[in-house]
Amino acid sequence: DIQMTQSPSSLSASVGDRVTITCRASQGIRNDLGWYQQKPGKAPKRLMYAASSLQSGVPSRFSGSGSGTEFTLTISSLQPEDFATYYCLQYNSYPYTFGQGTKLEIK
Amino acid sequence: EVQLVESGGGLVQPGGSLRLSCEASGFTFSGYDMSWVRQAPGKGLEWVSGISGSGGRTNYADSVKGRFTISRDNSKNTLYMQMNSLRAEDTAVYYCVRGWGSDWGQGTLVSVSS
Numbered sequence: 001d002i003q004m005t006q007s008p009s010s011l012s013a014s015v016g017d018r019v020t021i022t023c024r025a026s027q028g029i030r031n032d033l034g035w036y037q038q039k040p041g042k043a044p045k046r047l048m049y050a051a052s053s054l055q056s057g058v059p060s061r062f063s064g065s066g067s068g069t070e071f072t073l074t075i076s077s078l079q080p081e082d083f084a085t086y087y088c089l090q091y092n093s094y095p096y097t098f099g100q101g102t103k104l105e106i107k
Numbered sequence: 108e109v110q111l112v113e114s115g116g117g118l119v120q121p122g123g124s125l126r127l128s129c130e131a132s133g134f135t136f137s138g139y140d141m142s143w144v145r146q147a148p149g150k151g152l153e154w155v156s157g158i159s160g161s162g163g164r165t166n167y168a169d170s171v172k173g174r175f176t177i178s179r180d181n182s183k184n185t186l187y188m189q190m191n192s193l194r195a196e197d198t199a200v201y202y203c204v205r206g207w208g209s210d211w212g213q214g215t216l217v218s219v220s221s
Contacts, residue, residue, distance in 0.1 A: 036152075045211075
């Protein structure tokens with residue numbers, strides 16, 4: 001099975017900050033990776049697919065990059081509504097696997 | 108508009124069974140692989156099982172293999188998960204997910220406790 005190692009597990013930042021979250025795959029997954037945002041009590045929402053493609057309706061301050069084994073999600077200028085938990089998901093091969101999550105908190 | 112509506116969750120004793128359903132609308136159901144993803148209270152997301160659009164191919168996480176069975180009825184636009192031999196560690200919100208996670212249902216809570 002492919003393991004996804006996500007870092008950091010938590011992050012404190014301020015409105016307007018630029019933040020980066022990383023996911024590393026235990027083996028190459030091409031660009032078969034998505035990023036998700038989850039707020040308390042809600043279902044996850046997809047932000048990115050194919051590592052760097054922005055989901056329709058998602059603000060352009062979100063961007064993704066990477067291929068193979070290393071991937072990043074960047075938020076260029078944090079907004080109040082961005083404080084949430086973020087997950088990566090590899091869908092290159094079954095079983096699909098998620099990263100452990102990154103909780104983004106207000107500093 | 109894509110809609111995924113789960114049902115069938117509830118409280119069940121250890122060793123018991125439950126069947127979850129997910130009614131889909133707003134897209135050509137048979138054209139998409141579907142998955143179940145769960146989230147234990149206060150924990151991260153765990154992919155549980157997936158099924159191809161035709162239903163001919165299924166996959167499972169090791170944690171549920173041999174106990175859970177995913178299926179679908181494309182004539183009813185409905186995804187199912189039959190869960191047997193339930194354990195306390197299966198307690199979670201179960202989400203129905205389209206494709207590679209483009210759309211999610213609101214989730215249904217499964218609680219396994221005596």
